[in-house]
Amino acid sequence: xxxxxxxxxxxxxxxxxxVFAVDLSTATGRCAHCGTASPVAGLRVYSHAPGLVARCxxxxxxxxxxxxxPDRAWLDLRGATFLRFPMPPxxxxxx
Amino acid sequence: xxxxxxxxxxxxxxxxxNLPPGQYLTPDFPVLSAGPTxxxxxxxxxxxISTETGMEYxxxxxxxxxxxxxxxxVDIHCVTRWSKLGTTWQGVSLDxxxxxxxxxxxxxxxxSYGGYSSNLPLGxxxxxxxxxxxxxxxxxxPAEHGGPARLLVPHLYFWKSAKWVRGIRLMSExxxxxxxxxxxxxxxxxxREQRYQGD
Ligand SMILES: [Zn+2]
Numbered sequence: 001x002x003x004x005x006x007x008x009x010x011x012x013x014x015x016x017x018x019v020f021a022v023d024l025s026t027a028t029g030r031c032a033h034c035g036t037a038s039p040v041a042g043l044r045v046y047s048h049a050p051g052l053v054a055r056c057x058x059x060x061x062x063x064x065x066x067x068x069x070p071d072r073a074w075l076d077l078r079g080a081t082f083l084r085f086p087m088p089p090x091x092x093x094x095x
Numbered sequence: 096x097x098x099x100x101x102x103x104x105x106x107x108x109x110x111x112x113n114l115p116p117g118q119y120l121t122p123d124f125p126v127l128s129a130g131p132t133x134x135x136x137x138x139x140x141x142x143x144i145s146t147e148t149g150m151e152y153x154x155x156x157x158x159x160x161x162x163x164x165x166x167x168x169v170d171i172h173c174v175t176r177w178s179k180l181g182t183t184w185q186g187v188s189l190d191x192x193x194x195x196x197x198x199x200x201x202x203x204x205x206x207s208y209g210g211y212s213s214n215l216p217l218g219x220x221x222x223x224x225x226x227x228x229x230x231x232x233x234x235x236x237p238a239e240h241g242g243p244a245r246l247l248v249p250h251l252y253f254w255k256s257a258k259w260v261r262g263i264r265l266m267s268e269x270x271x272x273x274x275x276x277x278x279x280x281x282x283x284x285x286x287r288e289q290r291y292q293g294d
Pocket of ligand 1: 035059061071
């Protein structure tokens with residue numbers, strides 16, 4: 001077996017942190033292809049590419065792509081049916 | 096730039112070579128990949144051109160190798176900013192493969208083993224500007240560089256030269272490929288620096 005040239009999803013924290021205001025290191029994503037919910041940190045990220053390609057650890061289909069131009073970014077999540085984030089407890093709204 | 100690379104075509108290339116804007120010269124051949132490397136045995140490899148009317152033209156490995164072979168020497172330009180000059184390949188011209196195929200399509204989508212794809216105008220695959228290559232630098236094209244066979248379209252950014260190519264769909268309408276659906280330019284001319292949509 002040759003080692004596959006990917007790294008784990010923890011490397012997405014920095015690039016996605018530029019886009020999202022929430023902490024993605026503890027988020028979970030559900031694969032649109034096979035339905036497995038995986039921690040974002042557990043995705044297989046191919047970074048030696050024109051963009052970042054994060055693949056499902058179960059079926060290896062693409063879940064997330066991030067392309068960073070100098071002044072723009074494209075985030076493609078068609079391969080994920082949801083991203084779930086832990087949030088602080090919701091406070092009672094006073095109207 | 097202090098790198099001096101003698102041109103394989105005999106062009107003098109002392110000092111700064113004539114690179115597209117924003118590119119740097121590399122003597123290496125970096126491996127870029129959006130996923131795991133597919134293992135494609137030549138025994139089961141096939142190449143398929145399908146037309147807008149649903150016609151399909153197929154070649155096995157042996158049938159492809161029996162076609163007239165060419166040996167282009169070309170400069171390649173990756174959108175991640177490296178360029179490599181005087182690369183030597185062997186393969187079949189797309190003119191040869193497209194010869195006799197009845198089509199009025201304007202667009203093509205190259206699709207690959209492993210799921211990759213890239214779109215380009217059909218005209219850019221013609222007139223001696225595109226090849227299906229199986230040999231690099233005198234040896235079998237390594238799997239990490241797209242072997243057993245890849246597309247070679249050196250006048251466009253190298254992501255258009257689909258690795259592990261399995262076929263080409265000829266279409267009346269443009270259909271963006273893997274990187275073109277995620278922000279990269281539909282055409283990708285390195286001399287006009289068409290990296291991203293809107294460039
Ligand atoms: Zn999956």
